[in-house]
Amino acid sequence: MAEKINVAVAGCGYWGPNLIRNFYQNPEVNLKKLCDLSQDRLNTMKAMYHEVELTTDYDEIVQDAAIDAVVIALPVHLHHTMAKQALEAGKHVLVEKPMASTAAQCRELNEIAKAKKLTLMVGHTFVYSAPIRKIKEIVDSGDLGQILYMSSRRLNLGLYQKDINVTWDLAPHDLSILFYVLNDRAVSVNCIGAANITPGIEDVTNLSINMEHHGFAMVQSSWLDPIKVRELTIVGNKRMLVFDDLEQVEKIKIYDKGVDAPPSYNSFADFIFAYRNGDMYSPAIKMVEPLKVEVQHFIDCIRTGTPSLSSGEEGLKVVEVLEASSQSLQQKGVNISLL
């Protein structure tokens, strides 16, 4: 095995520790430094990872010539500045989702990474999850037929964010799944929602996306729902798939259901829909922690120079939709074209 890759992680809040644990456990990584403004958070990390250096100053990471790669698990408004600094210092970057606060910022980061031949990857965790990979396999096999639409619901009570609305917080997951599974792009977007608790920050939104080749998608996001829901439905003209991420065993169910309209009819009596109510089956999935796969993929991309499955270009596709969703929200749900 080639030399270990020296990694620093910035952000030891809620999500950072999951990345820290996976980088620490990867045999090809030397987790060198952790950064957080909060000394309390650093102390908590120190108790688990004694030999790792700690700092409250992000510049120390960027200026450390021994560090090869920087992982950014900071609040979203800092993603662009911190990722740009790291890339300009010649570090490979894994930045959490959403990649940045605007599409222009994403484009800038992509240009720097390209010019400097560095790996820039976004934390689209679901692209590395076993059930989503299984779903992609099923869709690609043609088992569902032509995809008519996709619907995703990500509801919960909290976690309220201060700098972004619920679409920017939760929908990156649904959007990255959508683009990965369908290998398609959005052509227009509309979004409605409401800011019920914090003025100006929507906590419930309904986003509709028209896709170029695969019908449309509906993404419902909420921090204000009594029940946690993590559900994705993909409706094809042959079969229908439901993914419930909260199910312990049968996470994916495929229903042999459908409706066939009569090709032509002369009278109402001839007009009979044929409803198909066939079997349901649930494919077996070998579960692996998605972050473990994501971390290994980041390391492989750094070593081989191949673009990541959740590259900066994928990050940009997601942020373009998020940006359009905010424009649509401001204009009470008007359709925003992405072309």
Ligand SMILES: NC(=O)c1ccc[n+]([C@@H]2O[C@H](COP(=O)([O-])OP(=O)(O)OC[C@H]3O[C@@H](n4cnc5c(N)ncnc54)[C@H](O)[C@@H]3O)[C@@H](O)[C@H]2O)c1
């Ligand atoms: N991929 C996923 O499934 C997933 C899940 C949750 C969160 N996230 C993403 O992770 C990122 C962090 O989210 P979180 O929920 O952990 O937030 P958080 O607020 O819990 O943690 C952020 C941490 O950054 C630190 N920080 C703030 N400014 C700093 C600075 N200038 N320098 C150093 N440290 C600083 C804070 O002290 C805090 O500990 C966000 O981008 C979020 O979207 C991803």
